[in-house]
Amino acid sequence: MSVLEIDNLHVGYELAAGTLSAVRDLSLSLAAGERLGLVGESGSGKTTTALAVMGLLRAPGRVLGGQIRLDGQDLVGLDDRAFAALRLARVAYVPQGAMNALNPVLRVSDSITHALRDHGAPADANRIADLLAQVGLGADVARRFPHELSGGMKQRVCIAIAISLGPRLIIADEPTSALDVVTQKQVMATLRQAQDRLGSAMILIGHDMGLMAQCVDRVAVMRDGLLVEEGPVRRVFHAPEAPYTAELIRSVPVIGQDRRAGTAAPAAAADLLRFDGVEMRYGKSLFGPPPAPALHKLDLVLPDAPRILSIVGQSGSGKTTIGSIALGLLAPSAGRVLWRGQPLAATPPQTFRREVQAVFQDPYSTFNPFYRVAHALSVPLRRFGLATGDAARALMEESCRAVGLDPSLLDRFAHQLSGGQRQRLMVARALMLRPRLLVADEPVSMVDASMRAAILDLLVDLRDRYGISVLYITHDLATAWRVGDDILVLERGHVVEQGDPDQVLRAPSHQYTRLLLDSIPMPDPDRPWSTAA
C-alpha cells in the first residue's frame, strides 16, 4: 500500500482579485522506502505541495480540491491540532535553511527534547545521544548551540530530529542547497541511510538535476503548478519525455563537455592586473593574537588580453576577497596590487573605476530600490563622462538588446524583474562601460538553472566579442571549467592548484581538487557518486 497518495490536488491562493492556482491536478503516489524527487524552478509548486501535505499552508493559501492520503487517511480538512500531532510523528520535515532552522538560543539537546516531548515521547540523554549517533554526530554535540555547529552538522541535527519518531514520510526540502558540494554529499548519504533504516518514504524537493540523478528512485518534474513529467529516475534522465525536463538536464554543466575556452594566452604581453604577494587579514586586534589571514601570500597575473580566469573554492576559501581587492574596494594587508604595471594606489581612481567593473552574486541588492533600474546604468555613463541624455539612453538600450533584454525593462524597478533579468542587466551595464576587466563574483548562484547557461554564455561573449577580461569567481567547478581559460583552486586562503582547466580538472594533482571533483553530483544516474567521501 502506498504511504502517500495525492489525487488531483489543487492548491490556490484566494485573493481579492480572484483565485491564483499554485498547484493543479497533481497526482502522485509514494510507497514505503521509496524516494521521490520533486523537481522544479522557484514558483513551480513543489514547496506548496509539501506544505499542503503537512497542513502548513497559510491563508490565503488553501487546498481547493483533490485528496492527500497518508496511509489511507485523508489529510485534507484535518484541524490544526490533528495536523500538529501528525507532523514529525508521521510526516517529518528536513528544512531547506538548516542554517537558521534551529532556535539559536537553544542547545541541540533542548531542540531535540522539545520535539520528542511535544509528541509525548520520552526524551533523555541516552535517547538524544542515540539519535545523534544515527546521523553520525558525537554525543557532545547535544550540549552545543546551533552557532557552534557547521552547516553540515546543523543539517544532520535536523535529520536526527526528523527520524526521532520514526515517521512514515520524510519531506526534505532542498536540504543541501546551502551546503558546499563536499558536505552535500556527506549529508545526503546520512539522510539516505537514516531513511533506509526506517523504511519510510521520502520526498526530496530540489532543482539540482545532478543531485536528483544521484539520490532518488523516481523523479517528478513540476512547472507552473503542473506535473510535467513523472517516472523512474533512469527513464527520465535517459529519455526525458518533456522538452522542459530535457532542458533542465542539459543545463547542468558537466566537466568534460561543452567547454568554451578562448584563444591561447599571448606570450609576454603586458600585465593587466598583477598581485604580488598579496595577503589579507581581517580585523585588528590590540591585544590577543593576530587574526588568521583570509588570504596567504598570493601571486596572480592577468595578462593584457581578453581572458577568463576562474577562481574556485568552497566558502571561506578567500575567493571573494580576491575579487574585492581586484575591484579596489579592499586594500590588502600586505603585498602589492599592480594595475597595468602601476601600483593601484597610483592609478587615477576615475580611470581605474572605468576600467574595472563587477557583477555580483545577488543582483537584487545591487539595484537601489528607490530608482528605476536605468539609474544603475545611467550613473556610470554620466560619471565617466561617456554619454548623457538621449545618447546615454541609446547606449543603454543597445546594450540591453545585446544581452537579449527588452529595453523597456529599463523603466521598471528591480523588484519588478526576475533574477535572471536583473543579472542580465548587470552584464549589460558591464558591457556598456566596456571595461578592461570584469569581476564576476558568483554571478549565477542565485539564478534559476535555465538562466544559468545563458548568463555564462554572455560572459564568454564579453570576452570574445568585446575583448573584456573576466575574473570569474565561483564554487562550482563545472561552470569554472566551462568558461575559464585558466583556473585557480583555493583552499582556505592557499592556492592549491592552478593552470589550464583541462589539465587541472581532468587530471587533478592535488587531493583537494580531487575531492571537489568527486563530490559533484553528475546528472546521470549511471555515473554514481564515487564512494570516496
Add this chain to the structure above:
Amino acid sequence: MTQKNGLTRRTLGLSAAGTIAAAALPRHARAMDAVDRKDTLIIEAWPPGPTYKNYANLNPFAVGNDPRNHIVFVNEALFFWNNLKAEHIPFLATGYKYADDYTSVTVTLRQGVTWSDGKPFSADDVVFTFEMLRQNGEGKKDLFLSADVAAVLAKAEKLDDLTVKFNLKRRDPRFVLRNLTVKFNTGIFIVPKHIFEAAPDVAAFTNFDLEKGLPLGTGPYKIVLAAPERIVLDRRDDWWGAKPGIWGKQPGAYFAKLPAPKRLITVPRGEQQQMAQALAADQIDWMVEAPVPMMKKLLADNKAITTLTDRTPPYGYIDWWPSSVWFNFDSPKVADKRVRKALMHAVNAKQIIDIFHEGAAEQSFLPLPDFKALHDYIVDAEPQSKAKGTGKFDAKQSAALMTEAGFKKDSQGFWAKSGERWSMTLTSASALDAMAPIIVEQLRRQGFDVAWNRRPDYLQVIYSGKTDMTLFGHLGGIFDPEDTLLLYHSKFYRPVGEITSRFARFQNKRFDELTDQVGQLPINDPKLRPIVKEALGIWAEEVVEIPIAQWYHRIPFNTTLWTGWPTTANPYQSPTCSYWTTMLVVHGLKRA
C-alpha cells in the same frame, strides 16, 4: 490567565517597593507611644515638600535650616509679639528697662524656667546666645542673624542669674522689639549654653541627636521622630510653664497649663490643592495658607473648617506684606517721574483685587500694612497719598503724562520715544505669580510694552536690580513704621549688579534724614507721627512704587478635633503656622 498573572505580579512588585521604602525610613525614629489622633495636632509646615531636606538640623542659627517650625516648639524666646493686638508678651523674660539714652537695656528673666534636661535656665544662657551671635557677626559671619546682632550689640553681660544687661553700640530704642522679641519670621530664640558652647563650629552644629536628648530646649515639646517626610513631637509633661504660680499675674492665662495636644506632627509644605484636600478630609488640622478661591471651596466642602474671620471674607488678617509694583530707581526706563506716574495710573488695583483676591482685600495707598500698631500712621498719610493720585486708575492721565514726557504710540499702539519702543520688564515674587500677568496685561492695554520676566534666578534679578519693575511685598515695620522707611534709606544703596535687600534703590536726602530721626525715637512717641507723615509724603510724591493691595494671610483650620483657634473676637495670636509664634497658638487650642 495573563491578566491574572499580571495582577499578582503587580501586587508582589508593589509590596517589594513598599518594603524597600519602609526599610529606608528613619534611623532617627525612637520607640514611640501610640497617641490617639484626637490628641494629635497635624500641621503643615513651611519648608516646601515633599520632604524635609534638613530634618536633622535643629540649630536656629544654621543658615540652611528650614524646619524652624520645630525649633519654635522646642526653643522659646524672651518676648513674643502679638501683632493683632499690638501686644508685647514677656515669656522667658518678665520685663526690660532701657537706660535713659537708649544705649543699654536691662532684661529680667523669669524664675523657675528649666531646660528639658532639668538644668535651670539662666542669664548665662541668654548672654551666651547673644555673645555667640555678636562675636560671630564680627568675625566668621556664618551664623544666621549674627550680623544683625553685631551691628547693634556691644556686649551682653550677666548682672545676676536672672538679669542681663545689653550694652548697645548706638542709641536704639527698638532693640528689645527687634532682637529680643520673636514675631513673624524674625527674632532670636535662646539656646542652652551647656550644649552650644561644646560645639566646635556652631555653623555646622546640627543640635540633633535624639539619643542624647538633643535638641534640648525650654519649650513644651520634644522631638520623638524626625524623618524626611514627618517630624513628630510629643508633649513634655514636666514643662516648666505648667507649674503653678510661675506666670504671676501675667495676662494670657492660657500659659499656665500644659498645651492640650499630646502630640504634634508636622508635614512639609505640599502642593496647595493636595493640602487643601487633606484639610477638608480632616487629615491635617492646620494649613499654611489658602488663596480665596480655594478657601471658598474648602469652606463649602467642610463645615468644620474655619478662619480667623470665621466663615466670612476676608478669611484672614492683614499680613506685613502689602503688594506693590516697585520701581527700580537705577533703571533708565523708569527714571522719569512722569513715566512712573503714567505707569501707576495705568494699573487698575480694583480689577486686580477682584480677580486675584476675588474681591476679598483692600487696595493700599501706602507701603504700610494696616496693623493695629501702624493704623494711626496710615490715617495720617493716606489722604495725602490719594491727593497725589497714588493708586488711581486713570488711563487719560496716564496717556497725557506719557505725551508730556515726549512719548508717542507706535503703529502697534505701544509707547515709543524717538521711534524706539519703550520696552520694560516686570519681575515678580513667586507668591505673586498669578497676579503678574494681570498687571502686565493692564499695562500693555495702556500702551506700555511690559514683559513679565520670570526667570529661575528671579530673586537675584530683583535684588541685584536687573529689572525695571518688581512685583513684591514689603518686609517692613511691624510695631512701628521705621523698618518700612528703612526699605528706602539710601545707606543700603548698592549699584545695579550688587545685591541689596533694599531693591528700590531709592535715594532721597530728606527722606534719609526723616528716617534717621524716626530711628532715634522710641515707638509710640507722639513726635513720630508728623515725621513719618512727611516721609510718606516724599514716597508718594516721588512715585516710589505702585501700591496694589493689602496682603491677607488666609489660614484655614479644621475644628473637627481642635477648637480655640484665634478669632476676631479673641485674637490672642496670629494663626499662621509658618510664623515663629506658632507655639502660642498651640497653647490656646482645646480638644473638640
Add this chain to the structure above:
Amino acid sequence: MNRRLLAGLALLGLLVLLACLGALTVDLDDARPLSADVAQPPSWDNPLGTDTAGRDLAAVLVVGTLLTAKVGLLAGLIGIAVGTTLAFLAAYHGGWVDRVISFAVDVLLTVPGLLVLVVIASAWPGQMTTTLMALVIALLAWREPTRQIRAQVLVMREAGYVRMARLSGQGSLAIIFQEMMPNLMPYLGAALVSSVSAAILASVGLEALGLGPRDEPTLGMTIYWMISEGAFLRGLWWWIVEPVTILVALFVGMYLVVIGLDEFANPRLRSLK
C-alpha cells in the same frame, strides 16, 4: 499607505484644521489675560470657557497649539538636521570621527536631559520665549537621531547598490545624497516626527515645571497654570480637559505617523495588519 500612517495624518490634519478654523473665527488677542470674565465654564461667548486670569480658552488653545507645534517643529528639525549630519559623518567616515561622535552621544545620553535644559534655560540672560525654548531643546535633540541614523547608515553602507555606486565612480557625497538618502527618507521621516514629538514632550514638561515662557500661552503653560491655580480642587473641568485632550491627540497622532512610517521603512513589520 498604511492604516496607521493614515490615521495619524488624519488626526494631525484634524488638529491643523481646527487650529486654522480657530484662527479664523476666534480673536487670538483673547488668549491674553483680562479678555473675559474669569473662571467661566463654556458658554456662548466663550465656547471653551475661560481661565482664572480671564483668558478665553478657545483662543488659548488655538494659539497654544500653534506655539507648541512651533517649538516642536523647530527643535525637531534642528535635532534631525544635526543628528543626520553627525550620523553620516560618523558612519560614513568611520575611524576617529565615528569614535568621537559616538563617544559624545554615549556621554550625553547618560546626562539627565532635564538638568541640562533647566540650567541652560536659566543661564540665558533674557526672558524665556518659545523660540528660545525650542533652541534649548534642540541642544539635546540630536542625540537619539544621531544614534539611530548612524546604525541605519552603517547597515546601508554595506548594501549592494552602494558598492555598485562606488564602482560607478560616485563620490562620497553623491553616494550619501543620491543613493542612501532617498532610501532613508521614510526612516528620516519617522525620526523627524519622533524628534518633534520628543521636543514637544520636553517643552511641555519644562513648562509644566514652571520653566516655560510665561508670556506665551503654549499648551504646556496652560497645564502649568491649570495646576498652579488649583483647577482640580476648584473643579474647573474645562480648563483641565481641553489642553489635555489636545495634547493627547497631538501625541497619539504623531505616534501613529511614526509607527506608520516605521512600517513603511521596515517592510517586515508590514505583514501585520
Add this chain to the structure above:
Amino acid sequence: MFLLRLTKRLLLMLAVIFTAASLNFLLPKLAPKDPIETKLLELTETGGALTDMKGLVEAYRAKFGLDRPLAEQYLSYIKDTASLDLGQSIAFYPARVTDLVGRALPWTIGLLLTSTLIAFALGTVLGALLAWEGAPRLLGLLAPGVMVLAALPYYLLGLVLIYVFAFSWRLLPLGGGFEMTAIPGLRWDFVLDILRHSLLPAASIVLASVGTWALAMRGMMVTVQGEDYMAYAEANGLSVQRRFFSYGLRNALLPQVTGLALHIGYIAAGSVLVERVFQYPGLGNLLFAAIQQNDYFVIYGVVFILVVMIAVLMLLVDMLYPLLDPRVRR
C-alpha cells in the same frame, strides 16, 4: 578573552563617567544663579531683610571653596567624587549629599523600578500576543488602546489619573509617599499605606509605558515569526505554548532586555515630572529642588549617581547579554 573584553569595557565606562562628571561640573556653573545668594535671598523673602548679607555670602563661599579659581574647584571636585565624597548641600548646610541621596533613592527605586518591571512584563507579553497569529481575537481590540497609551507621557496620564481617582472619586490619595497621620515604621499597615500611595504614580508609569514595551515587542515578534526556526518548529508539530514561549518570546525578548536596562537607567532622571506631579519623595524631586536652588553639590551628587547607574547598567547589559544570547558568547 572575557577578562580582556571586561577590561576594555570597564575602561570605556570609566571614560564615559569621567566625561559626564566633568560636564556635570560645568553645567550648573553656567547658570547665573548663585546658590548661596539664592539661599540667603530666600530667607530674606520670608524672614525680613538681613543687614549684612555680603559677609554671610563670603563666609559661605569660602566654606564651600567657591572663592577659589574654577580649575582648582574642578580638581577638588574630581578628587572628592572619585573618593565618593559627595560633599555637603549648600541650601541645607550642613546636611551631607550622601544622606539626601540615600534617603531619596529607595523611594525612586521602589516606585520606578517595580512599576517599570511590571510594565515591562505586561507589555512584553501583551506585545508578543498582539503579534501572535493564534492569539485570541479579542486582544486585537486592545491594540488601539495600547497605542494611545504608548503615545502619552507619564505626567499627562498622571494628571488624568489624579483628576479621576483622587479628586473626582476620592478613591486614592493625591500624592505623597504615605498618609499624613502615619507614623513611619516597619509595620504592615504602614507598608500598605505606602502601597496605597504608590498606586496612582505606579499606575501612570505602568500604563504609559506598557504600550511602548508592547509595541516594541510586537515589532520584534513579527520579525521573529518570519524566522526559519519558527516555521521549522511548526513543521515539527511543536505545541503552541512551546512555540510561543520558547521560540517566539524567548528570541524576541533579546532586544527588549537591552532596552529595559537603558530604560531603568533613565527612569530616575526621566520621571522627575511624575514625582513632581505626585509629590513623591524620590530622587527626581530632590534633583528638581536642587536645580531650582542651583545647589551645586546636590546636583553633582544626584547626577553623578544617575550617570554611574546608567553607565553600570549599560556595562551589565553588555556583559550579561551573552548569557541571554548564546550567539554572542565568545
